[in-house]
Amino acid sequence: MSDLHQHDTFQRVDKVQLARRFGAAARHYDAHARFQQEVGLALLARMSESSVALDKHQSPALTPPAAGLDLGCGTGFFLPHLASQCQQLHGLDLAPGMLQQAARRGSGALLLCGDAEALPFADQSLDWIFSSLALQWCERPAQAFAEIHRVLKPGGRLLFSTLLSDSLWQLREAWRTVDERSHVNRFLSLSQLQHALTLGGFCAPELQSLTWSLAYPSLSGLLRDLKGIGASQVNDERQAGLGNRQRLLRLGEAYEQFRQPDGMLSASYQVCLGQLTRN
Numbered sequence: 187m188s189d190l191h192q193h194d195t196f197q198r199v200d201k202v203q204l205a206r207r208f209g210a211a212a213r214h215y216d217a218h219a220r221f222q223q224e225v226g227l228a229l230l231a232r233m234s235e236s237s238v239a240l241d242k243h244q245s246p247a248l249t250p251p252a253a254g255l256d257l258g259c260g261t262g263f264f265l266p267h268l269a270s271q272c273q274q275l276h277g278l279d280l281a282p283g284m285l286q287q288a289a290r291r292g293s294g295a296l297l298l299c300g301d302a303e304a305l306p307f308a309d310q311s312l313d314w315i316f317s318s319l320a321l322q323w324c325e326r327p328a329q330a331f332a333e334i335h336r337v338l339k340p341g342g343r344l345l346f347s348t349l350l351s352d353s354l355w356q357l358r359e360a361w362r363t364v365d366e367r368s369h370v371n372r373f374l375s376l377s378q379l380q381h382a383l384t385l386g387g388f389c390a391p392e393l394q395s396l397t398w399s400l401a402y403p404s405l406s407g408l409l410r411d412l413k414g415i416g417a418s419q420v421n422d423e424r425q426a427g428l429g430n431r432q433r434l435l436r437l438g439e440a441y442e443q444f445r446q447p448d449g450m451l452s453a454s455y456q457v458c459l460g461q462l463t464r465n
Contacts, residue, residue, distance in 0.1 A: 194328035194385060197372060201280060201301065204323060208260070209283025211416030215261050218414030221400055225457055226264050226318035229347050232461060233316065236343070237271065251313030256295070257302055257334070257346075258320020262288025265295045268316055276312075278305070280323075302330040307337040314338075317346040319457075322373050331386025338464040344388070345461050350395060351375045352456035357408065360440040364433055371417070379458060393460045401450035405441045408453050409434075 208215075216223075251272045256265055259277035261284055269275050275295040279285050285297045300306045302317075302324055315334055324330040334344055351373050358370040374382065376395050383391040402408045412418055444452050 194326045194382065197325060199323060199325040201325070205281040205283075207418070208279075208416040209281035211414060212261055212281065212283040212287045215284070215287070215415050216263060218411040219263070221398060221411075221455065222260075222319050222415065223263060225347050225398065229316070229318050229345055229459060230264065230267050232459065233271070233314075233345050236345075236461060253312050255307070255312050255315045255337075257305075257315050257317035258323075259288055259295075259297070260284045260320070262291040262293060262295070262297075264316065264318065265291050265293035269293045269295065272313060276307075278302075279320075303333060305333045305337050309336055310339045310342075312337050312339065312342060314343040314345065317344070317348075319347055319349065321346060322349040322371075327374060327379070327382035328385035331383050331388060333386075335387035335464055340464060342464045343461065344464070347457055347459050348379065349373045350379065350456040350458050352397075352454070354453060354455065356441065356444045356453055360437055360444070363440040364436045376458060383460075383462070387464075388462050389465060391460065391462055393458050396457050396459060398455040398457055400453045400455070401446070401448075402453060403450060405438045405451060408451070 211218075250270070253274045253276065254268060254272035255276045255278060256262075256268055257278055259265060259279050260281075262277060265275065265277055265288060275293065276298060277285070277288055277293075277295040278298045278300045279288070280299070280301055282299050285299055288295070288297055298306055302321060303326055315338060321327065321330055338344065349371075353373055354370050358368040361367060361369040376393060380391055380393060383393075400408070441451060446452055
């Protein structure tokens with residue numbers, strides 16, 4: 187484990203602040219989470235495809251896997267979709283406010299407040315883990331993957347999505363013309379993510395990087411969505427928030443270079459979709 191900590195790529199994250207920020211956004215999160223929902227549904231589709239492939243090699247009389255986890259479940263949007271995939275579904279999130287919203291889904295999931303880097307589960311106790319756009323907030327990604335590896339049973343599956351380093355590059359570039367700061371959360375590159383997975387115990391991970399392009403009539407829509415889901419900058423440079431009116435006006439002018447022929451402003455996310463099996 188000492189080797190894990192020595193070589194883990196990490197970013198400074200105030201987890202108390204992170205939990206407070208996402209918790210405060212919980213009640214209106216879903217109204218601003220169109221992108222997050224699209225990514226999670228794409229991941230669910232992959233989960234269903236792989237489950238069908240597995241079922242072809244199993245007896246139809248077999249019951250569903252015993253235990254599954256939605257890691258970073260947020261408001262619980264995906265819990266009803268996941269409930270049929272196991273006998274006992276768990277939902278874990280760092281923010282109590284998110285779990286309060288998740289409890290209203292009526293999914294039957296057992297909800298727990300906890301940290302991905304210190305999972306409150308016994309060794310080899312889970313059949314699968316689903317995690318959509320949550321792992322990018324970890325301070326030590328390799329530690330989180332080591333925990334996932336620890337709690338999965340041999341042959342257990344991890345299905346996850348996470349943001350990569352080119353996410354919101356347009357916003358980052360526009361901010362730099364204003365004050366030479368990025369004001370955008372920093373995420374791992376694909377190679378750094380692969381390294382973190384390997385350190386965490388997953389062998390030769392094969393990952394897919396996709397670009398999600400969103401369109402907004404004005405920059406205010408993008409900024410409103412980021413604030414609405416609690417995803418304003420949370421790592422490093424905490425003092426460099428979104429700024430005052432004059433700076434926002436300058437930001438809007440700088441962002442105009444990314445207006446498309448159809449009149450919409452482009453905002454891009456680089457997303458990794460991963461599906462791994464524990465040896």
